[in-house]
Amino acid sequence: MKFLRQPAIALALFITAAAAFAQALAVIRIGVATGGVGTPPRTGSSTVGLVNSQGLLEKEFAKENIKVDWIFFKGAGPAVNEALVNHQLDFAWQGDLPSIVHRAGGVKTRIIAGSGVRNGLYLGVPPDSAITRLEDLKGKRVAVFKGTNLHLAAVRALAAHGLKESDVKLINLDTAGAQAALTTKDIDATFGYVELFVLRDKGVAKVVWSAAQDSYKFTRQTVLLVADDFATRQPQIVQRVVDAIVKTARVYSDESQRGELFTQWGKAEMPEKFWREDFIGQPLRVRLSPLLDPFLVARYKDATDEAFKLKLTRSKPEIDSWFDRRFLDAALKAQKLEGYWPEYAPDGNLVGSNVAAAR
Numbered sequence: 001m002k003f004l005r006q007p008a009i010a011l012a013l014f015i016t017a018a019a020a021f022a023q024a025l026a027v028i029r030i031g032v033a034t035g036g037v038g039t040p041p042r043t044g045s046s047t048v049g050l051v052n053s054q055g056l057l058e059k060e061f062a063k064e065n066i067k068v069d070w071i072f073f074k075g076a077g078p079a080v081n082e083a084l085v086n087h088q089l090d091f092a093w094q095g096d097l098p099s100i101v102h103r104a105g106g107v108k109t110r111i112i113a114g115s116g117v118r119n120g121l122y123l124g125v126p127p128d129s130a131i132t133r134l135e136d137l138k139g140k141r142v143a144v145f146k147g148t149n150l151h152l153a154a155v156r157a158l159a160a161h162g163l164k165e166s167d168v169k170l171i172n173l174d175t176a177g178a179q180a181a182l183t184t185k186d187i188d189a190t191f192g193y194v195e196l197f198v199l200r201d202k203g204v205a206k207v208v209w210s211a212a213q214d215s216y217k218f219t220r221q222t223v224l225l226v227a228d229d230f231a232t233r234q235p236q237i238v239q240r241v242v243d244a245i246v247k248t249a250r251v252y253s254d255e256s257q258r259g260e261l262f263t264q265w266g267k268a269e270m271p272e273k274f275w276r277e278d279f280i281g282q283p284l285r286v287r288l289s290p291l292l293d294p295f296l297v298a299r300y301k302d303a304t305d306e307a308f309k310l311k312l313t314r315s316k317p318e319i320d321s322w323f324d325r326r327f328l329d330a331a332l333k334a335q336k337l338e339g340y341w342p343e344y345a346p347d348g349n350l351v352g353s354n355v356a357a358a359r
Contacts, residue, residue: 027067028057028237031089032096033075033148033222037269043072044265044275045193046116047249047288048093048224053264056244066237076174077101078147084109090230091241095149096303097222098311103322104304104313108228110324111237112298113245113290116222120278121153121211124182124196125189132208134161141169142192143178147312149220154191154301155310157211157218165310194274212282216348221299223292231324242327243334246290250337253288288342292323298346 002041006212032052036043043049051057057068069113071089073079077098083089092099093115103109125131131140134157144154155165173181178190183204190196199205231238252261261284266272278316279287301319308316331339 024064025064025237027069028061028241029069029071029088029090031068031080031083031092031094032070032072033077033080033092033094034072034269035076036072038267040070041072042268044268044270045119046093046222047245047252047290048115049268050248050252050261050264051244053267054248056248057241059215060240060244061237063116074174074301076145081105081107084210084227087227090227090234092225092227093222094225095101096223096300097149097152097307098147099223099225100300100304100307100317101147101313103317103341104307104315109225109322110228110231111223111292111322112226112231112324112327113224113242114296115224115245115249115290116220116293117289117296118216118219118282118287119149119222121150121157121191121218121220122193122207123189123191123206123209124130124199124207126182127203127206129188129206129208134158134163134209137168137189138163140188140349141171141186143171143173143181143187145174145178146170146172149222149303150191150193151312152310153211153220155217156302156306157191157209157214159354160215160217187241196269197274197277198270212278217299217302221296221303223296236329239327239330243331244335246328246331246335249288249324250335253285253341255284258284285341290328291341291343292325292328293343294346294351295344295348297323314329 010172032043032048034043035041042053052070061068077094079206080092080094081098081102084092084102092109123134131137137158144151158165158168171187175192175195179195181187182190182199196205196207200207226238238358251257262272262275297319304316304319307313345351
C-alpha cells in the first residue's frame with residue numbers, strides 16, 4: 001500500500017505544480033516608468049511604447065489566453081522599483097538610475113533589450129532669463145526629477161561644465177511640477193525632455209541647452225528588464241516578448257518609416273512635431289537600437305559610480321552580468337538582423353572604428 005501511495009502523491013504534486021504553472025501564465029505584468037496619457041495609457045519615445053500602443057504582445061499571446069497587463073507609473077522609476085520589490089511586475093521599462101537603485105538594493109532583474117537609448121536632455125529657462133549656458137546655473141534654483149534617469153544625466157552635464165550638485169539649488173519636481181514652477185518663475189531653470197518644447201511654443205520658456213548638441217555622455221538610457229525569477233520560470237515567454245521588441249525596432253528603424261514613427265508617438269503625450277525636432281540629425285538605427293552594446297554598458301557603469309558618489313545607493317552593484325543577451329541574440333539570429341544596428345564602443349565610437357559616430 002505504501003508503494004502504491006507514492007505514485008499517487010507524486011501525481012498530486014505534479015498536478016499542483018502544473019496548476020501553479022498555468023496560473024503564472026494567466027497574465028504578464030509589465031511596468032512602464034511613466035504615467036502615459038489617455039485611456040488606456042500610451043507613451044512615446046521608445047519601441048516598448050510602440051509595442052504597447054499597437055497591442056502586439058496581446059496579439060502574440062491571445063491563443064494561450066494570456067493577458068498582458070501594462071501598468072503605467074506616474075511616480076516613474078522609483079514607483080516601478082516599489083512594485084518590483086513587492087513582486088508585482090514581471091517586466092519593467094525603466095531608466096538607468098532607478099534600475100541601479102533596485103539592483104543595489106538586492107532586487108534581482110536582468111536587462112534584456114535596449115528601448116529608448118540615447119534619449120535627449122534639455123534645459124529650459126524663463127523667456128526673459130539671462131541664463132544661456134550650463135555655467136550660468138551656479139547659485140540658481142534648478143528643478144530635476146530626482147531618482148529618475150534625468151537626475152544623473154543632469155548632474156553629469158553640470159559636472160562637465162564645472163558645477164557640482166552643491167553649486168546649484170537642485171529642487172526635486174516631477175515633470176508637471178517643474179513645468180508649472182518654470183511658468184510662474186518659482187525656479188530659474190529645469191532639466192527636462194520634449195515637454196519643454198510645449199512651454200517654448202507657448203512663449204513661457206526657452207530651451208538654451210541640449211545634450212544632443214553637447215555630448216552623448218549626457219543622454220539618458222532606458223531598457224527593458226525582466227524579473228530574474230520570471231525569466232527562470234518562463235524563458236519561452238521572455239523570448240517571445242524580446243522577439244516582438246526586436247521586430248518592432250526593425251520596422252521603425254527604417255528611415256522610410258520616420259514619418260509614421262512620429263505619427264504613432266504623436267498619439268501619446270507629445271505632438272509629433274516635437275519628436276521630429278528631438279530626432280533631427282539622429283539616425284533611427286541609433287535611437288531605436290535594441291542592442292546591449294559596450295556603449296550602453298559603459299553608461300550604466302558610469303551611472304553606478306555617480307549614484308554611489310551622490311549617496312543615492314549604499315553600494316556599487318556589479319554591472320556586467322546584469323546584461324543578459326541570450327534572448328536578444330536569439331531574436332537577432334532568428335530574424336536575420338545580426339549586424340543591422342550599429343554597435344558602439346564605450347567611448348561612443350563605432351566598434352572597430354576610430355571615427356566618433358556619437359558626440
